[in-house]
Structure formats: C-alpha cells, structure tokens
Amino acid sequence: MATTNQSHERGYYSSPGKAISDATGGRINVEIVYGLGHPKSMWNLVEDGIVDASYSYHGYAPGRFELPQVVEQPGLGANAEAASYALWTTYEKFFSDSHEFDGLKLLALFTHGPGQIHSNFPVTSVDELKDKKIRIGGGVQSVIAEKLHVTAVVIPAPKVYEMMQQGVIDGAFLPTVEQKVLRLSEVTKYLTIFPDGLYMGSFSMFMNPDTFSSFSQADQDIINKMSGEKLSVMAGMAWDASDASGIDAATNSGVKVTMLSDNSDLVAQFNERLKGVSDVWVKEADENGYKGKEILTYLRDTAHQYAAKHGE
Structure with a gap:
C-alpha cells in the first residue's frame, strides 16, 4: 500500500505503518512516498486512486473541511494529544453525517501542537x-x-x-x-x-475506499482497530514530543x-x-x-x- 507524506515530517507515520505490517503478517506493507504535489492535492490523489492513503491539513482546502476546524479555535488550552482525542470524539458524535469525507475512508483526525x-x-x-x-x-x-x-x-x-x-x-x-x-x-x-x-491546526488521515475493500475482512478489521481514536491520539502524541x-x-x-x-x-x-x-x-x-x-x-x-x- 502506497501512502504519501507530502510534508516535511519524514517518517512521521512509520510506526503505525510498521504496526500494520506486523499485525497483518506482512500482507499489507506501507511504503511512504514523498513529493507528489501540493498538500491541498492529497485528498484528490487518494480519491483518484493514484495513492492509497495520505494525510493533510484542512486549511489547505478552504470550503471543503470546515467542521474539523472546531479544534483550531483559540482558547482550547490543551496539547495535541488531548486535542486530537477530542477532535476525533467530537467529529464522530456530531459530524458523522456531514459528508465532508465522502469518497474517502477516514482513518484519523488530529492536530499539531499549539501554533x-x-x-x-x-x-x-x-x-x-x-x-x-x-x-x-x-x-x-x-x-x-x-x-x-x-x-x-x-x-x-x-x-x-x-x-x-x-x-x-x-x-x-x-x-x-x-x-x-x-x-x-x-x-x-x-x-x-x-x-x-494562538491556535491549533487540524489534519485528517484517509484511505482510498477501494483499496480498503480490496483487503481481506481480517485485514480490514486490523486497520479499523488501529485507526480512529487510537491513531488520532498517536499522531497528537508525536506532535507534542516533537x-x-x-x-x-x-x-x-x-x-x-x-x-x-x-x-x-x-x-x-x-x-x-x-x-x-x-x-x-x-x-x-x-x-x-x-x-x-x-x-x-x-x-x-x-x-x-x-x-x-x-x-x-
């Protein structure tokens, strides 16, 4: 499975990628590819099946991902780990019917550290x-x-x-x-x-739905288990440490x-x-x-x- 890392954060998700490979007995291998375009193009690259998965910052796509920006507002007073947990939890509770991520399988929602x-x-x-x-x-x-x-x-x-x-x-x-x-x-x-x-920055990690459906049910279950709240929190923790x-x-x-x-x-x-x-x-x-x-x-x-x- 090819996934992009359009950012400067090289290796940022190597640990989850290795965890998926280990958990699936090597049936799914995550290859990180760099330099495939502007961060705002990542959602389209995944939707079109050019790459299997990626992540990006919602602010690069104005008008498309407005609801996750609830976490970006000044005055939160929390680190990226807590903010990422809160963002995933809030989005699941209130915005699951929003259709913002139609055409994508949403894997995680998270923030960088305080701006x-x-x-x-x-x-x-x-x-x-x-x-x-x-x-x-x-x-x-x-x-x-x-x-x-x-x-x-x-x-x-x-x-x-x-x-x-x-x-x-x-x-x-x-x-x-x-x-x-x-x-x-x-x-x-x-x-x-x-x-x-002054603010937080919100991101999503996402996968092409056809890629996901091509995996066995057992491997789909593994990906689901390792994504969502768990992956969101893991990403926030990494930002705090960095x-x-x-x-x-x-x-x-x-x-x-x-x-x-x-x-x-x-x-x-x-x-x-x-x-x-x-x-x-x-x-x-x-x-x-x-x-x-x-x-x-x-x-x-x-x-x-x-x-x-x-x-x-």
Whole structure:
C-alpha cells in the first residue's frame, strides 16, 4: 500500500505503518512516498486512486473541511494529544453525517501542537504585528491574521524557510517543532511561545475506499482497530514530543525564545484582540444545521477531561 507524506515530517507515520505490517503478517506493507504535489492535492490523489492513503491539513482546502476546524479555535488550552482525542470524539458524535469525507475512508483526525509566532522581529506588543508579512496555513489562522492586522501570506509550511531567508515574509504562525524540522532556527531571530498557543491546526488521515475493500475482512478489521481514536491520539502524541525538540533547536541556535506566562501583559493583549475568533466557526456551523457553540464547548470539555485523566 502506497501512502504519501507530502510534508516535511519524514517518517512521521512509520510506526503505525510498521504496526500494520506486523499485525497483518506482512500482507499489507506501507511504503511512504514523498513529493507528489501540493498538500491541498492529497485528498484528490487518494480519491483518484493514484495513492492509497495520505494525510493533510484542512486549511489547505478552504470550503471543503470546515467542521474539523472546531479544534483550531483559540482558547482550547490543551496539547495535541488531548486535542486530537477530542477532535476525533467530537467529529464522530456530531459530524458523522456531514459528508465532508465522502469518497474517502477516514482513518484519523488530529492536530499539531499549539501554533506560535516565529519572527525576525521581537513581539513586545500586539501592535508589533500590524502590517507585518506573516505566513499562515489557512483555516482559523486566516481569521486570526485579520484580527491581528497582519498581511497574511498563505503558503505550505515547507516554503517558510526560503521565504524567511529571502526576506519575503517577516514571520510565520507554526508549532515550535518547525524550528528543528524546517530549520527555522537558521532564519528566525525570535520565537514567542504563548502558554496555550494562538491556535491549533487540524489534519485528517484517509484511505482510498477501494483499496480498503480490496483487503481481506481480517485485514480490514486490523486497520479499523488501529485507526480512529487510537491513531488520532498517536499522531497528537508525536506532535507534542516533537515540539519540545523544536524549542531545544531554537535555544541551541541562539534564537531568542520568549515563553510567556498566563498572567503576562502580552498574553492579555492577544486574548483581547482575538475575542470573537471562534464566533466565525460557530456561525458557519449554525448555518449548516449544527449547534456550533454547544459543539465547541463539548470539544473543549472533552479535551480538558482527557488531559486531567492522563495527567497533562
């Protein structure tokens, strides 16, 4: 089974792939293929059977995957593991009839770690961002960029290094792992870390249904057992672990790392400016026949309960 990894995160899903191979006695082997196109094309590649499975970021496909962005809203206050669990649980409970993933077999829903600010300028006040050219990935980041009065530049994460190096952009909204994986520690001077981050980023992992149906019932059962909540949580855990390595890479490279506290004036400024961001998603959910505020509250409560149970 060929699966793409269009991202910079090489080997990110090698462990689940090996687990599937081991569990099926080698009947299903996962081959990771890189560089097959823009991340926004991954769903089409899988639907068309060009590759068997892939994953991507929902913000790269505006208008198609709006409901999973419930987890992206500011104020969640949870790590990627808890957020991923909450996203899968919430989607199954409220959105299983949405048809967003028609034509695909949904394997997992997960988030990266909290989004932070990587910049070539110090972020000493919310007004520092006004008119700065900031990379965003779409999704809720588009609303945040508008609230912060930045000039949004929508590009895939792997393009950030080059554009920072050339001075095309002044900074980027990304999780801290990118200081290491994208080598942003070489082209940024400042990393500003908010205690809860500014947002989360939502992803899905998916498979071609015909590929799935071509497996024996026993192998289908194995894939089902290893995906869903289990795979979602596993992906979130991997992001959390990698975020710590990004902070280390930044520190070791001389990047000025500012870890803000909950009661800092800067956090208060950003919280005030970002009030109402989630209202955009709630309104869209309401217009599509869902109780947006109720669902957002359920997701946040689910994430906090998971975190409390697992000592996070």
